[in-house]
Amino acid sequence: MRWRPLLCGATASLVLASAVTPAEAVEDGLTRAPGSVAFSVPRSLGAPGYQLRIDIGRLGVTASRGGEPLLRTAPDAFTFGGGVATRVRSVTHRDGALVAVADSTTGKTVTLRLTPKADRFDLRWSVDGEPDGDRATHFDLAASGQWYGGGETSEGKQQPYPLSAGAVDEPEFSPASYMMQEPYFYTSKSVGVYVRTDQPMKVALGGGRADLTVTKAREYSSTVFVESSRRAVYDDYVGEVGKPEKSDATDAEFASPLWNSWAQYYRDIDQDKVLKWADDLKAAGVTGHTIQLDDKWESNYGNLTFDAKTFPDPKSMVDKIHGMGQKFGLWTTFWINLDSANYAYARDHGYLVRSKEDPAKPCTVKWWNGTAGIIDLANEAARNWYTGNLHCLMSKYGVDGFKFDTRFFDDSCATSNGLTPRDYQKLGADMADGFDQQGVGIRTHWGNQRYGFVIRAVDADASWGGLRTSLRRSMAISGNGYPFVETDMIGGSNSNPPPSPEVLVRWAQAASLMPLMYSSTSPVSTIDTTTGKPVTYPAETAKYYAEAVRTHAKLAGYLKTQVRQAVADGSPIMRPVFFDFPGDHRFDTIDDEWMLGPALLAAPKITEGASRDVVLPAGLWWDPAAKRLVFGGRTLHGYPAPLGTTPMFVRIGAPGSASLIADLTR
Secondary structure (H helix, E strand, O other): OOOEEEEEEOOEEEEEEOOOOOEOHHHHHHHEEOOOOOEEEEEEEEEEEEEEEEOOOOOOOEEEEEEEEEEEEEEEEEOOEEEEEEEEEEEEEEOEOOOOOOOOEEOOEEEEEEEEEEEEEEEEEEEEEOOOOEEEEEEEOOHHEEEEEEEOOEEEOOOOHHHHHHOOOEEEEEOOOOOOEEEEEEEEEOEEEEOOOOOOOEEEEOOOOOEEEEEEEEEEEEEEEEOOOOHHHHHHHHHHHHOOOOOOHHHHHHOOOOEHHHHHHHHOOHHHHHHHHHHHHHOOOOOOOEEEEEOEEEEOOOOOOOOOOOOOOHHHHHHHHOOOOOEEEEEOEEEEOOHHHHHHHHHHOOEEEEEEOOOOOOOOOEOOOOEEEEHHHHHHHHHHHHHHHHHHHHHHHHOOOEEEEEOOOOOEEEEEOOHHHHHHHHHHHHHHHHOOOOOOOOOOOOHHHOOOOOOOOOOOOOOOHHHHHHHHHHHHHHHHHOEEEOOOOOOOOOOOOOOOHHHHHHHHHHHHOOOOOOOOOOOEEEEEOOOOOOEOOOOHHHHHHHHHHHHHOHHHHHHHHHHHHHHHHHHOEEHHHHOOOOOOOOOOOOOOOEOOOOOOOEOOOOOOOOOEEEEEEEOOOEEEOOEEEEEEEEEEEEEOOOOOOOHHHHHEOOOOOOOOOHHHOO
């Protein structure tokens, strides 16, 4: 069998003939070979060039450069509703696109359209006569090297680093998810896959393959970036989804911690405890810009009124916090529990998202504090009612801002006004953008990079594993175009026993080398939520925690510059070392070192012990702990890191390095 070109005007069509011949070029840049048709995109200024190959025996695609595969589909490359694309009938090259028409196991016709450009190609496919439903593209992991991106894995699931080093199974990868997730992945061979959908996805990586499934779709639509470096792929992606138009956090919020009550007391909270906690923090020298009261200040969830039993005089409490020179904030959600007085009011006024099964009724959902309805952001009156309640809290008690801790939609509910789950994310972002989020930020995603929100990683265990997981999540969020990131509350906050003194200190040290610090567990004393008993930390815990806070404060000027850079061009502040050293593949699998801007290598100790190995990139570096210059391009084995030391290195000659050295030595 062989391919025979049929030419007509600007169109080249390849159809099945009777014998196989060696590869030879045909018109319009197409090349035919046994079992495949290829197209080359030449190298150009700023783009390294690549080749595309369409497999004929069973429809598949490979992107390569110089004979090396960069991205390749799995044998069952394109699947839908029980069907798989199979033998290709024809390939045409017309109007700048390669169009392959193929059979399938269900007898329906699959049409694949590849549109090559200098540094990317659009990959789209559809099935004739198939109703909207699942459309899945499957990739061979090995061809692409390591895979990264996607965002956070769900709570309780391991966060592999890279993703391809473990298993990922996210059947509810969605714009409506509470998790910070984006339909974007990239690889160590500098390829990025951006799936264009407003609907939920199913994402699975493992067993040598990546399965990316869009739901409720007529067509699978994506863009594949093919670049010379992973940073260039990131820049391409940000060029598509948008960069931050501003930073939602103030300079003060970047310079010192936010203190939130959740991991300190969980739901066993009252007015006296809040004030004692704040007093202890002030005495220990670890105050921040804001004291924020988390879950269980309300009389019932959704009432948006203080519980008079536990907070008899909230105005005096807020005044005392203000008297300490700090702002005061409150936790809030869009969930209104069924036993809340506000639920009946919202239901009777049509302010709640509707049920799919019975649009006359509100949709009810389960969340970590019970069963609730969700305020319908598509209803302007509902939005105004909710925000009016928040403004009332501000005017009546002096509340300065809010921690929005919620979903803005749930996939089990019905949308309204023709909106998609992604539209609800934007509505939630628009609403929250009108309030001071106090450096705790918000969890909104799926193309909401432009708002410049601070993004916090989801809850993690109060353990060494929780620390590592939270750092991986923060890195993934930052790599998705949200540069103003922070870990989960320092020390963890997953209703575990409190962190050990060493975990708490090491977590604070790691967070000090990130854009923002998000604190809760006091290094003085806390409560073991599993026993109800008090826990008092050794005096050195508060001492080392305070040193971490001071280290972060010394970075304030440098961070201010990085924030401006992120707003100017979308640059991630916390980023993988390979973004700045693309040829150093030692960092493909290292998760405990990162670059903070172009000049600071963070290498905090995040395991037990008093030393660690530090992989140092090429160049000349200044070691603030040892106050000496170090040549890079090697591994520093057994680098001393006792509990009071946070390993970091300043890259000599990098932008901001001179002032950074001066600030770290004062």
